[in-house]
Amino acid sequence: MFRRFFATATKGANLVSDVVIVGGGPAGLTMASSLKNSPILRDLSCTLIESGDITSTLQDYYADPPETILNRCVSITPATIEYLDKIGAWKFVKKARTENYDYIHTYDGLTGAAMEFDSPDMATMIENFNIQASLHQRILELNSEQPVNPLDLRDNTKVVKITRDPKTSWPIVQLSSGDSIKTRLLVGCDGARSPVRKFARIESRGWAYNQWGVVATLKYKDSGFRSPTGWQRFLPTGPLAQLPFPDSWLSIVWSVPPELAVVLVSLSDDSFVTMLNAASRLSQEELDSLYDLARDEPEKLKEEAEWRLGLFNDNLTAEQEEKFPPMVESLVPKSRGRFPLKLSHADDYVDERLALVGDAAHTTHPLAGQGLNMGQADVKSLVSTLEKSRERGLDIGSKFALDPYYSERYPYNHAMLGVVDKIHRIYSTRSPLVVWARSLGVDALNNVPFVKDLMVGQVSHMKSTK
Ligand SMILES: Cc1cc2nc3c(=O)[nH]c(=O)nc-3n(C[C@H](O)[C@H](O)[C@H](O)COP(=O)(O)OP(=O)(O)OC[C@H]3O[C@@H](n4cnc5c(N)ncnc54)[C@H](O)[C@@H]3O)c2cc1C
Structure with missing residues (x-):
């Protein structure tokens, strides 16, 4: 198909492709696999453009994965796994490097009020590379x-x-290689700063959270016989997951103000581990003074934090100990990274011969682990929209044919972002009043299984339809 169109290429473009996908992140690779997996769409010529070096990096990861877990990881829902399986990619995932967890313990850093969620197969932890490499293998x-x-x-x-x-x-998409491709449908899977969205002049609204997500890979001292659990402590500086x-x-994922993120990333490996253990257990007043020490006299931090942690841990009963994550023992060297956190939502996901998918359309705070999952549901909806329009003999690039994708996904994503x-x-x-009210609310909610089940169901079985 690609070559047939090539013969009819017009001035301004030396190549033609029915679909051009910009971006080889999770959304772009899923979009490409899904199109080529579809019996209704697979005859369309399709080109994926990515500025990074993904072919060799993903092939290397697949052939010989690193010994440690990489620092970019996501929590994915059963709905995302189901879709990756449907398009034939899940079989390539390295399952030994993933963890299913069915229990999340959230607790308030100021009041200690806790909420526990449990549901079979609530979510699965996986490295971003594991998802991308499996999609690459499927392609x-x-x-x-x-x-x-x-x-x-x-x-x-690069586009x-x-x-x-x-x-x-x-x-017409001009590439850094010198080629330019004319396309019936341009799909922007090109992330938060989407050049495709800018080209279409689609407004994206939102705000920066004035927080960075510090990510890292570490190892627990002794998980004992505890079942895999997700922990999230809501601190006034941001949540620590x-x-x-x-x-x-x-x-x-440790969300903190930008100045604190810089300090945390610059600490020695040992001091960082101690600070992390402190952040999962000590009071906010103690943490505030440890953050000051980390900034002004980092060489004194480890000893001071260990002393305070020792006092705290000595007074814990075995039952109280269960309410906290196990102590962390070590950090994988060079695994720390930090990412700015932002809420953004594009006013529209479609234009004439153009659609936006994943972070190009929306970004959210990682506290609920939904960004990538929302992008997967976008792909599912867009591909199903394209299939329907093809079956009806419509031009797949027309805004008329693409509109149902926007109508289906925008309200759901908007509600989730909110x-x-x-x-x-x-x-x-x-604020003492809000803190008091939220602790009452959390305690009340924690005792109403029906409401909790509803919340878990909404998040872990996120549907692509409204
Ligand atoms: C700290 C943190 C934790 C998170 N945790 C979770 C979680 O637990 N669960 C979850 O569901 N989500 C999570 N997310 C969100 C998730 O990581 C993103 O939503 C997801 O990775 C976005 O994928 P994407 O493919 O849409 O965009 P991206 O991954 O940003 O991919 C965009 C691609 O486009 C390419 N590109 C851009 N411009 C050009 C150009 N001009 N030419 C060619 N290529 C270009 C880029 O190189 C990039 O590869 C988290 C995010 C952060 C920051």
Whole structure:
């Protein structure tokens, strides 16, 4: 198909492809696999452009995964796994590097009020690379099954400019390689700063959280016989999530103000581990003084934090100990990273011959672990919309054909962004009245199984439909 169109390429573009996907992150690779897996859409020519080097990195990861868990990890829902399975990618996932957990313990850093969620197969922890590498393997498999019209994956290639053909108004994507591709449908899976969204002049609204998510891979001292549990402590500086992996590995997302993120990332490995243990157990007043020490006299931090932790732990009964995550023993060297956190939502997901998917359309605070899951549900909805329009003989790039995708996904994503933002706001305050009210609310909610089941169901079985 790609070559057939090539012969009719017009001035301004030397190549033509029915679909051009920009971005080889989780959303872009899922979009490509899903299109080529669809019996209704697989004959369309499809090109994926990614600026990074993904072919060799993902192949290396798949052939010889690192000994430790990588620092970019996500919690995925059963709905996401079901979809990855449906499009034939889940079988390539390295299951020994994933952890299913059915229990989350959340607790308030100021009041100690706790809420426990349990539900079979609530979520699965997985490295981003494990998802991307399995999708890449699926693309290679699909390409070998369909050698006449394979997906054209161009990595190490940046989209440098996008224009519209003056005659047909089809998008023309100019690449750093010098090629330019004219396309019937341009799909922006190009992340939060989406060049595709900017080209379409679609407004994206939202705000920065004035927090960075510090991520790292660590190891627990002794998980004992505890079942895999997700822990989240809501501190006024931002939530601290500890998420389980096999063999006592854990991945953290520690949301903190930017200045504190800089301090945490610059601490020695040992001091960071001690500070993390302190943040999961000590009072906010003690943490405030430890943060000051970390900033001003980092060489004194470890001794001071260990002393305070020792006092705290000595007074814990075995039953109280169960209310806290196990103590962390070590940090994987160089595994710390930090990412700015932002809420953003595009006003529209579609335009004439253009659709936005994943972080290009929306970003959210990671406290509920929903960003990637929302992107997967977007792909499912967009591909199903394209299938329906193809079956009805519509032009898949027309805005008319694409509108149902926007109508289906926007309200759901908007509601999810709003709920996550409210949780963030309620827990970020030190206002005594709000703190008192939220502890009452949490205690009450924790004793109403029906409401908790509803909350877990909404988050862990996120549907692509309203
Ligand atoms: C700390 C943290 C923790 C998180 N935890 C979770 C979680 O537990 N669960 C969850 O569901 N989500 C989580 N998320 C969100 C999740 O990581 C993102 O939603 C997801 O990775 C977005 O995928 P994407 O493919 O849409 O975008 P991206 O991963 O950003 O991919 C975009 C791609 O486009 C490429 N690109 C951009 N511009 C160009 C260009 N001009 N030319 C060519 N290529 C280009 C980029 O190189 C990139 O590879 C978390 C996020 C953070 C920051």
